[in-house]
Amino acid sequence: MAAKMIEEENRAGFHLFKIAGIQITLDYSWLIVFALVVWSLSAGYFPHYYPGQSNRAYWIAGFIAAFLFFLSILIHELSHSLVAIRSGIKIPEIILFIFGGISRLSEEAKDPKTELKIAFIGPLSSFALALIFRGMKMGLEGRQPSLSLVVLDYLIWINVAVGIFNLIPGFPLDGGRVLRALWWWKTGSLTRATHVASNIGKGFALTLMILGGFQIFMGALIGGLWFIFIGMFLRGIAESGYQELIIKQSLEGVQVQEVMIQEVISIPPELPLRHLINEYFLRYGYRGFPVVQEGKVLGIVSIADVKDILEGEDGNRTVEEVMIPISNRILIAPEASLAEALKKMVQEGVSRLLVVREDKMVGMITKTGLLRFLEIRHILET
Ligand SMILES: [Zn+2]
Structure with missing residues (x-):
């Protein structure tokens, strides 16, 4: 358990650049996801919703859309970090990986109110981004229909999706952190609150995996595997998030x-x-x-x-x-x-x-x- 915590501190990846003293790191898994997103947009999504363009146009659009998606995730994570920094918590690093990002907090929030603020700003900033892209789209509408409108459509819904996904009340997703903060507020016990939030997280992960299984039976192999994959991932982080807290707490009370x-x-x-x-x-x-x-x-x-x-x-x-x-x-x-x-x-x-x-x-x-x-x-x- 502890070894895992130490291992994660030394996570490998591409160190990109620093913003406000925070190291931005790309996990290697991101490269695969980025390539998949570009490919599925350029070869599937854009030709389907806006047919009749050249392959080159689709690939350029796919690249731009994937890049702006990446930027949206980074802004989501930065919003967490900036609120944390304002509350006096140091953020050494943001790691962007397969399903988004992790802001590495140097310590837990000291009170439920701070935790609530740090967690809630994430989904909020995703929804704000969706609104901004919506505004851009409205500015372009009325002119010729174009591929850029389809790109903006994609960015609107992907940011809404990221916001909603993160609101799922399973720790350590943002929604789970919100739930934990509220529970912590009510009971005064961070450990109990984490236990509850991480169990709900695991329950949700299991539901996703079962849904995935059903989908595979119904013939939707890729969609089903995707559900199972996300479920397994969520289950893993819900489990390790709780264990890490327990380790940290038992190390904190001893000189x-x-x-x-x-x-x-x-x-x-x-x-x-x-x-x-x-x-x-x-x-x-x-x-x-x-x-x-x-x-x-x-x-x-x-x-x-x-x-x-x-x-x-x-x-x-x-x-x-x-x-x-x-x-x-x-x-x-x-x-x-x-x-x-x-x-x-x-x-x-x-x-x-x-x-x-x-x-x-x-x-x-x-x-x-x-x-x-x-x-x-x-x-x-x-
Ligand atoms: Zn978040």
Whole structure:
């Protein structure tokens, strides 16, 4: 469960550009969807609704329509992000993927009212976009009927469809977030509210899959598969959204000093690397150690840092030459929460942090330790 959360933080894709400090990333799946949208518009939808044009015109129209659709999704996501930023929540990244986008929030909204605002603005902005395209169409109407009117028609209905789809009250769709916020408001419990909203989300996903099955029986193979596919996807995110919250909450209530390793074995900086493996890594079974000289912490050395060096050399270099020198990147306070520790490890790309109080090392906390803590908690609670 937790590993999945960490994995998702490092999602791959094309990093496009930044808007208002937010990294816009295209998931690879988008390329396939984009190609499918262009193709189905150019070869099916436009020739059907406005026959008699050249192939070239259809493909240009298909490309423009798909691009504006893409832009609409981006605006929908940006609206979420901008409201979140105004409420003091940082948004490091927006990922555009197969069914739209995900705004990566650095933290959950602190109260139901904020959550409600952040969620509701999304569908609202899709409907606003539909209205804008409707206005553009009205401006062009009365003149010659043209392909551009058909493109605008498509953009109107696709934005209405995106707005309605997102209003479905299954977490983590916008509608599910609205429902969760209202429930949270009423009961005061975010966990209960998330549980309810994610169950409704899963119920809706199941309904879609059953409908898809019926459609396949009735002979509509592609439409049916599409329903099943969307249903499976929604089910997955409803499930993981709830689990992520549970993990986050169990990490939030616990301080680093309660879970850290207290008897830390340290390494002298002048130790040659060839002794490091046998005398420390193999002997103690840890994958990283602090480097300490006369009670002063100089840095941290982990097996990942020395692995490549040891393969190519005789191991005469010292620990000091390969360690990560001490800096804010690898330090955390004993009073910090486990959630903060995990966030820092992910952001800095490290697996262990030194726990320091007033320049003195009091312990060390590792990603493995965090996962073990979650596992034990999980066993105790079930
Ligand atoms: Zn949305």
